[in-house]
Amino acid sequence: MLRRLVLTATVSAAALACAVPAAGAVTSPLPLPVPLLYAPDRLTVMVSETGARTDGRYELECAPAGGTHPSAQSACERLDELAGQNHDPFAPVPEGQMCTQQFGGPATARITGTWRGQHVDATFDRSDGCEISRWRTLEPVLPNTRS
Structure with a gap:
């Protein structure tokens, strides 16, 4: 069986090699690969209850900023730095993660849009130690809420 497969592959390769285009025929080159097209990094950042002038809705575009x-x-x-560390800055706190029970204030944020070709729809708050850390990791995309 293996011999039959090898023989078939050899004959097929020889037949393809002999299939020379007719003399004078113009052959077109293979098409160049099309680069992967990503949507530009474009995020909408909505922040509220920070107790500062940073509340509001902002548009963030990267490359160029x-x-x-x-x-x-x-x-x-900062987003480029996190990407270089293979860190998804928009990932939620993992299910079952143990977090300190501290309250970082009523600030909330939502980020939507496209980043590195991926759809983003993430919410942030400061309801416990994990969420506070997640918020701080994303500063200055999210405002610094420390006094």
Whole structure:
């Protein structure tokens, strides 16, 4: 059986090699691969109850940095830094994670949009130690709420 497969593959390869285009025929080159197209990094950041002037809705665009976000350049740099660490900054706290029972204030945020070709819809608060840490990891995309 193996011999039959090898023989069939050899004959097929020889037949393809002999199939020379007719003299003078123009052959077109193989098409170049199309680069993967990603939607641009574009996020909407909505922040409330921070107790500061940072409450509001901001647009953040990266590569190049822009939009209405007050710290667009440093926010994009932080997202790039987290990506370089293979860290998903928008992932929720894992189910069953033990967290300190401390309250970091009533601040909440929601981030929606596209980042690195992926859809983002993440919510943030400061309801316990894990959520506070998650918020701080994403500063300055989210505002610093420490006094």
